[in-house]
Amino acid sequence: MVSLPSRRKMKYTLEAYGFLAPALVILITFIIYPVLNLFYISFFDWRGLGAKEFVFLDNYKMILQREEFRQVLKNTIIYILGVVPTTMVLSLIAAVLLNTKIRLKSFYRTSIFSPTAISFVATGIIWVWMFNSDYGLVNRVLEALGFSPLDWLKSTSYAMLAVIIATVWARVGYFMVIYLAGLQTIPEEYYEAAEVDGATSFRKFLHITLPLLKPTHVLVLVMLTIFSFRDFDQIYTMTGGGPLMSTTTLAYYIYVLSFERFRFSEGATVAVILLFFVIAVQYLQRKVFGDEAIY
Template structure:
């Protein structure tokens, strides 16, 4: 046995535990759930009835699925630009030479590593229509309080605000890492040429930050499509008044674990995968035009 073969064998043996865990807990569930999507199964009975594409066909005509899809798209459209813009603004401010910068950075990042369930309980108290902190602040300003959690008009506002507050710290830290990788020589040359702050940002910072921006755009879009826990911790078993907070992941959860239609829920999961895949391809196509054109 040659030395190269021995080295490769040792490498594969060291990777074997990881490959086994990956196969058992990732690859097998993916394949198995895809197969289940073609069956009618309630998780209780060992018998699975093959229905072919019936689950997928029913999804396309289900008005509740269309409502969940519309709510999810609305959340994505509101959440992604908000968290990226606020994260970029926070990163630019933190990149400046200010006092207590490390403390501000830690404070901004802290909600991201805090338990979402615990944060949700606090936010449900803040948005409470009777004794919530938000209504107390509004009343102190002479404004009428709002029943935030029981009015369908404010459901998406609550979810987006909650999601942005939870994720803006992570976005800011990633943007900050991208800003600190930009050479100071570009800014020094621009200062010599008398470029304004806006022109430095427009022609130096933003083009060189485009790979980081694309990475965060892709990541936050995928996370937005998977919104679930925010809805659950704020509204419990009912996804907001008149299903105003029903999202695709919440829809799958209800179908699988409340109505015990696991085959149908798996089919919905792969429809969601297809939707995210299409959006990812669109963003990749856009990135090829934007990232390297500046």
């Protein structure tokens, strides 16, 4: 016979699983099952229709040996190295400046944050106009400064830079808010004690603000890295991966293989490789930063 405490515990357990059930259904349906299905498809030769031919690891060998894949991997690394540190630095600078007593603080804060309310598709379209070689604002500014106009989005040398600029512009406001939240947690007493000791504003920033923002730095770094690995929209709208695949990253390469070339098994293989890259980078960040990398 089941005791009363055991019945109560069973009741609470069933209630807990009842509350968790909707989230678990969504998690299994839209995350766990698609990931497992990616692994499954990557072991076959499949074009989306017809029978699947089991090839085991042949897709991985073929993708890793392909020169095109190495170019895409290089593009991804350049993109991440361009977006992540630039966004972190600009977000931190904006947060520090807006955390001081300045006029029109709310206006500046809203102006910097507002791009985050725009979808990346709309952001991409805006920057396509901005970088237009004939009437774009960027080239007009360059001409006013005495430089020659550039064909930004059709140049293999400048297209990636244009995409990085657009992405940074769209993300600075979001991470500025995170840095502002981190700045609010630093006790004002530290700054007051430093002023008594005669510390300048730069020294207070260097020896108080930066060290005490370390958990925030780690959070921003982890989030930006994950976001940058999966970025697709702005590349699709601005360059379509071109010219000559110079802006094709791993995330966009999955789309090219799956929905332009209809090589779904190869697209799944690249998706699995991308997943392992993300896991490896997060593991490395965990090792470097320790418990502060856990969020």
